[in-house]
Amino acid sequence: xxxxxxxxxxxxxxxxxxxxxxxxxxxxxxxxxxxxxxxxxxxxxxxxxxxxxxxxxxxxxxxxxxxxxxxxxxxxxxxxxxxxxxxxxxxxxxxxxxxxxxxxxxxxxxxxxxxxxxxxxxxxxxxxxxxxxxxxxxxxxxxxxxxxxxxxxxxxxxxxxxxxxxxxxxxxxxxxxxxxxxxxxxxxxxxxxxxxxxxxxxxxxxxxxxxxxxxxxxxxxxxxxxxxxxxxxxxxxxxxxxxxxxxxxxxxxxxxx
Amino acid sequence: xxxxxxxxxxxxxxxxxxxxxxxxxxxxxxxxxxxxxxxxxxxxxxxxxxxxxxxxxxxxxxxxxxxxxxxxxxxxxxxxxxxxxxxxxxxxxxxxxxxxxxxxxxxxxxxxxxxxxxxxxxxxxxxxxxxxxxxxxxxxxxxxxxxxxxxxxxxxxxxxxxxxxxxxxxxxxxxxxxxxxxxxxxxxxxxxxxxxxxxxxxxxxxxxxxxxxxxxxxxxxxxxxxxxxxxxxxxxxxxxxxxxxxxxxxxxxxxxx
Numbered sequence: 001x002x003x004x005x006x007x008x009x010x011x012x013x014x015x016x017x018x019x020x021x022x023x024x025x026x027x028x029x030x031x032x033x034x035x036x037x038x039x040x041x042x043x044x045x046x047x048x049x050x051x052x053x054x055x056x057x058x059x060x061x062x063x064x065x066x067x068x069x070x071x072x073x074x075x076x077x078x079x080x081x082x083x084x085x086x087x088x089x090x091x092x093x094x095x096x097x098x099x100x101x102x103x104x105x106x107x108x109x110x111x112x113x114x115x116x117x118x119x120x121x122x123x124x125x126x127x128x129x130x131x132x133x134x135x136x137x138x139x140x141x142x143x144x145x146x147x148x149x150x151x152x153x154x155x156x157x158x159x160x161x162x163x164x165x166x167x168x169x170x171x172x173x174x175x176x177x178x179x180x181x182x183x184x185x186x187x188x189x190x191x192x193x194x195x196x197x198x199x200x201x202x203x204x205x206x207x208x209x210x211x212x213x214x215x216x217x218x219x220x221x222x223x224x225x226x227x228x229x230x231x232x233x234x235x236x237x238x239x240x241x242x243x244x245x246x247x248x249x250x251x252x253x254x255x256x257x
Numbered sequence: 258x259x260x261x262x263x264x265x266x267x268x269x270x271x272x273x274x275x276x277x278x279x280x281x282x283x284x285x286x287x288x289x290x291x292x293x294x295x296x297x298x299x300x301x302x303x304x305x306x307x308x309x310x311x312x313x314x315x316x317x318x319x320x321x322x323x324x325x326x327x328x329x330x331x332x333x334x335x336x337x338x339x340x341x342x343x344x345x346x347x348x349x350x351x352x353x354x355x356x357x358x359x360x361x362x363x364x365x366x367x368x369x370x371x372x373x374x375x376x377x378x379x380x381x382x383x384x385x386x387x388x389x390x391x392x393x394x395x396x397x398x399x400x401x402x403x404x405x406x407x408x409x410x411x412x413x414x415x416x417x418x419x420x421x422x423x424x425x426x427x428x429x430x431x432x433x434x435x436x437x438x439x440x441x442x443x444x445x446x447x448x449x450x451x452x453x454x455x456x457x458x459x460x461x462x463x464x465x466x467x468x469x470x471x472x473x474x475x476x477x478x479x480x481x482x483x484x485x486x487x488x489x490x491x492x493x494x495x496x497x498x499x500x501x502x503x504x505x506x507x508x509x510x511x512x513x514x
Contacts (some may be wrong), residue, residue: 011514062331063331063332071500072497072499073496073497074319074320074336074337074497074498074501075320075336075499077511079331079332079336079340080331083336083340083498084341084344086498087341087498087501087502087505088502090498090499090502091498091499091500091502091503091506094480094483094488094499095484096486100498101366166315219373223351226351226352227351227352231351240330240331241330241334241340241343241344241347241348241357242328242329242344242348243346243348244331244344245344245345245347245348246348248344249348
C-alpha cells in the first residue's frame with residue numbers, strides 16, 4: 001500500500017467516517033490503535049457526560065450483579081477491568097459526569113450479544129462502547145460442540161456493529177482483542193493456530209469500523225516477561241486480581257480525558 | 258512539648274519500639290503519619306513476601322466472599338479499597354510475592370474484631386496489618402442501642418493491638434481514621450461532636466503504636482471540594498466506586514515499595 005493511501009485509510013479510520021461502509025478491499029488496513037507515522041497511539045477522547053458501556057462475555061461480566069442496572073454501581077460493575085477502570089476515572093474526574101455500565105454476560109459469543117443488544121446496548125445510548133468478545137466463539141467449538149466458524153464470528157461481529165452504527169452513528173468504539181494465555185489450564189495446544197484467526201479478525205474489524213483497538217494478547221504476552229501466565233489468570237482466560245488491573249491499565253491507556 | 262522530646266517520640270513511634278508500652282503521658286504525641294520537620298509522610302515500606310491483611314468492618318468487607326479464604330482472590334478481596342489497592346500492587350510488582358487478605362466483617366466493632374482475631378488475624382501471620390474500625394462503635398450507639406463508649410473503643414482497640422504485638426512483634430501497622438460524610442443519608446447532626454472523639458482516639462492510638470495513620474476524614478473532606486459527599490458515598494459511610502478508589506489512593510499513599 002502506498003503512503004498516500006495508507007494515510008487516507010488511517011485518517012478515515014480515526015474519524016470513523018467509513019464505518020459500516022468500508023469496502024472489503026480495505027480489510028488489511030493498519031490497525032486503528034497506532035499512528036505509524038507519529039508513533040502516537042490513537043485514543044478515545046472521553047467527553048463530559050459520556051455514557052460508557054462495557055460489553056462482552058465473562059471476562060467483562062466478572063460476577064456483576066445483574067439487578068444492579070444503574071450506572072456506576074459497585075456491584076453492577078463486577079470485579080474485573082470495568083470496575084478498576086471506571087473507579088479510577090470516576091475518582092479522578094468527578095466533574096465529567098461519566099456514566100459507566102457493565103453488561104458483559106458469562107459465556108456469550110457474538111450472536112448472543114446480538115440477541116440482547118437492544119436492551120443491553122442500544123437502549124442505554126452509549127456514547128463510548130467497549131466490546132471484548134471472541135474467546136467463546138472459538139473456545140466453545142472445542143468444548144461445547146459449538147458449530148460457529150471464524151466466518152460466523154466475523155459476519156456476526158460486523159452485523160452487530162452495523163446495527164449499532166445505524167442507531168448510534170456517533171458512538172465511539174473500543175474493540176478489545178480476544179486473548180488466551182497459552183499453557184495455563186484451559187488453554188492448550190488445541191487452541192492454536194485456530195484461535196489466531198479470531199484475534200486477527202477482531203483487529204481487522206477494529207480497523208474497518210474506526211475503533212480504537214486494545215491488543216490484550218500483547219498486554220498478556222508482555223506481562224509474562226515479568227511473571228508467569230498463571231500469575232495473571234488462573235485458567236488462561238479469566239483475569240485474576242493482577243490480571244484485572246493489567247487489563248484496566250490497557251483500557252485506560254486507550255482513552256484520554 | 259520541646260523539640261528534643263518531640264523528636265524522641267517521633268523516632269520511637271516510627272520504629273515502633275515503644276509499641277504497647279507507651280505511657281499514657283505520651284498520648285498526645287504527634288501523629289505518626291507525618292514528619293513535621295521534613296514534611297515527608299511516614300510510609301510503610303512493603304517488602305518481598307509481605308503478607309498484608311485488611312481488617313475492619315463493612316467498609317473493608319465490601320461484599321467479599323467468605324469462602325474465598327486464600328490470598329489474592331478476586332472475590333475474597335471484596336469490591337472496595339482493599340481490592341483496588343491490592344490489584345494495583347499485584348499488577349505493578351509481580352516479583353514481590355505479596356499476599357493480600359481481606360477479613361473485614363460487616364457491622365463489626367472493635368470487640369467483634371477481638372472475638373475472631375486468632376482465626377482472622379494472628380493465624381494468617383500478617384507482616385503488614387491495616388485496620389479501619391470505629392464507625393460502628395459510634396454509629397450503633399445511635400441506632401442499635403449499643404452501650405459501648407469512647408472509652409470502650411479506646412480500651413478495646415489498645416487491648417487488640419497489645420495482643421497483636423505480643424504474637425506478631427514485628428508487624429507493621431496501618432490504622433485508618435474512621436470517617437463519616439456529614440449530610441449524606443445516615444450521617445446527620447446526631448453524629449457530632451460525639452463521633453469526633455472516636456476519630457481522635459484512632460489517631461492517638463496510631464501514634465502510640467507506631468502505626469502509619471491514614472486520615473480518611475481529611476481525604477473525604479478534600480474530595481468534597483471536587484464533588485458533593487454523595488458522589489463518593491451513598492449513605493455517608495460506605496464508599497461507592499469513586500469512593501473506593503479514593504480510599505485505595507489514600508491507602509497506596511501510605512505505603513511504598
